[in-house]
Amino acid sequence: MSADFSNAKQFFTTLTKEGTLEFTIEPMSVAAPDEHEVVVQMEATPINPSDLGLLTAPAEMSTLRREDDGDALKLVADVSAQMQRVFGGRAGNKLPAGNEGAGTVVAAGSSDAAQALMGKTVSMAGGEMYATHRTMKAMEVMPLPDGAAAREGASLFVNPLTAIGMTNTMRMEGHSALVHTAAASNLGQMLAKLCLADDIPLVAIVRSAAQAKILTDIGLTHVVDSSAESFFNDLVDALVATGATIAFDAIGGGTLASTILVAMETAAGKRGEEFSVYGSTTHKQVYQYGRLDTGPTTLTGGYGLFWGVSGWLLTPHIQKIGMEKFMEMRMRVMKERNGIFASHYTKEISLADMIDIDTVKAYDAKATGTKFLVNPSL
Ligand SMILES: NC(=O)c1ccc[n+]([C@@H]2O[C@H](COP(=O)([O-])OP(=O)(O)OC[C@H]3O[C@@H](n4cnc5c(N)ncnc54)[C@H](OP(=O)(O)O)[C@@H]3O)[C@@H](O)[C@H]2O)c1
Structure with a gap:
């Protein structure tokens, strides 16, 4: 029996030229797959901070409102003049969203590779996942083992590959601890488990005692709480113990960032590095790698001249390491999908829920342990 696409729908986000942000759910047409393609019925796709960059980042959240344009309901928010400048490049474009997800192959092209995927649950990345259906090249999806649920494959790219990418970068750039x-983020908990499995000393910075407990329960030793009075000294002690000279900052x-560099410099002195007027030579x-706090980064100095602060993104890292290493990373993530790289979701929502005001506010909070999973098949 051939798949029925008559009710196919897709989520869109549009920054209008008039200075508003709109979220809509609209009918989509799904073409028959070509020889090497499959059509996946989407069943599980997370809302990550990187997705929110396209969704809520430009919006003045206090102005969220529902509007009825006759055909369908839409969610609307005002966009400040500053954000209109920042996001001006997308003005007037209706954008699909959703970086990664999983679902069931319901139609397949004639090639053997595509046909072999028919009926399989597959995991994938590549955008446009907030939709009832997504057409992909057969070679771009990863089948899950028989019987595995789609939610097991929903988040196997963005956070797991970033966690591994951090440890790759650490090694490639000659550091031995992180x-x-x-x-305590979803990604942070994966990184904690990964570093424990791979014997990499990790200094984890959190902002509450409750978050510290999440990580010590996983088994981490060096967890420091930035809300504690002893934070700076605790950080220096952890840096002395681990020798970490590279940090990944999501904030x-x-x-x-500046405090971390000062603490690294202080730790270098305590570890007995030779004195130089230019600071530690390491x-x-x-x-x-994130902008959870969108305010300016303030660098105070006080850490010599051998330092750097710059951006890090998964995609260029993958390009740098090459296909073979990338495939190794993907295989490891698939194998450890319910262990090191398991994601936990507080709530499963439908596509329609994505434009519900209270739900938008909740998924925009990016709070510890509150990741939302969209099931477009609901
Ligand atoms: N560059 C890349 O290629 C790449 C790839 C993947 C992920 N990322 C980034 O990785 C980060 C984590 O993603 P995730 O999916 O693991 O997030 P998540 O599970 O939603 O967790 C977000 C965490 O950030 C904390 N947080 C939020 N705002 C904060 C602030 N202003 N200061 C300090 N802590 C804050 C939250 O703690 P509270 O509960 O205390 O608010 C929570 O623990 C995000 O920034 C994301 O953009 C980047």
């Missing part, structure tokens, strides 16, 4: 901030705004690096 610092991580906002470390971005504020002074934390290169100290902070990579900003």
